[in-house]
Amino acid sequence: MQRIVLFLLTNLAIMLVLSVTLSILMSVFGIDRQGLGGLLMLAFVFGFGGAFISLLMSKWMAKRSVGAYVIEQPQNNTEKWLLDTVKRYSDKAGIGMPEVALYQSPDMNAFATGANKNNALVAVSTGLLENMSQTEAEAVIGHEISHVANGDMVTLTLVQGVMNTFVIFLARLIAGVIDNATRGNNNQGGGLGGIAYFAVVFVLEMILGVLASIVVAWFSRKREFRADIGALEKLKHSQESQLEGSMMAFGINNKSKFISLFASHPPLDVRIKALRDSQ
Incomplete structure (x- = not known):
């Protein structure tokens, strides 16, 4: 629960900074609450700007979130095998060699992220390497490399940018409607004051942001029916995922029912059935 609260507070702080910054720019450029064209332009800039900033920070955030360390020189046979496997799959996919990282966790999990398919990150938990056979682990690694090769992170960023644009625009549009509805005749008296308007x-933005996250997560789930059936069957018996906050959406193994609407990956049983039905 503490981890979820901290994650939500972090997102609230980010939204507050964006909201205050946008409000300042609206004042500087003289865009009032009815200037829909200018508002839409700023919403577009901030929406896509925020999404791409998040994408550019994704590798750094990922390593910090799970405490992963990048394997520069393999210290043992397992690390050497992991580097060789990622290299083999990335060469086969025609992409640059990703950074390969390990993080300490008993659950069997892995994720890939990065702004560029030739400069990505593949992170693997120690639990995955300790509890899976090499064949099963290769299936998971191949799954993650396919995300990188397909440019899934950039695609999701574009979707997120569209959602962010609508969140910023609609929040101020609705607030403007409320402001006008609460004014008296001839715009005298009533209405939302400056602080009240921005509070609304x-x-x-918080409410619409949650709804937008559900849409983005739904889109992400549609891109997840590619993993190896054998590896997914093995994952069913793993421990509960230790990934936190936003990184939970990247992990291949996400068994939390509480955040099912926000999960970027469909449940393992659903994925296995879909894969089998497609064969």
Whole structure:
């Protein structure tokens, strides 16, 4: 619960900074609450800008979130095998060699992220390497490399940018409607004051942001029916995922029912059935 609360507070702080910055720019450029064209332009810039900044920070955030260390020189046979396997799959996919990282966790999990398919990160948990056979682990690694090769992170960033644009635009549009509805005749008296207006915008951005996250996660789930059936069967018996916050969405193994609407990966049983049905 503490991890979830900290994650939510972090997101609230980010939204507050974006909201205040956008409000300042609206004042500087003289865009009032009815200037829909200018507002849409700023929403587009901030929406896609925020999404791409997150993408550029994704590798750094990933390593910090799970405490992963990048394997520069393999210290043992397992690390050497992992580097060789990632190299083989990335060469086969026609992409640059990703950074390969390990993080300490008993659950069997892995994820890939990065802004560029030739400069990505593949992170693997120690639990995966300790509890899976090499064949099963290769299936998971191949699954993650396919995400990199397909440019899934960039695709999801574009979707997120569209959602962010609508969140920023609609929050201020709805707040403007509320402001006009609460004014008296001839725009005298009533209405939302400056602080009240921005407070309403902030709350609306939080609500719409949650709904947008559900849409993005739904889109991501549609891209996840590619993993090896054998590896997925093995993952069913793993421990609960230790990935936190936003990184939970990247992990291949996500068994939390509480965040099912926000999960970027469909449940393992659903994925296995879909893969079998498609054969």
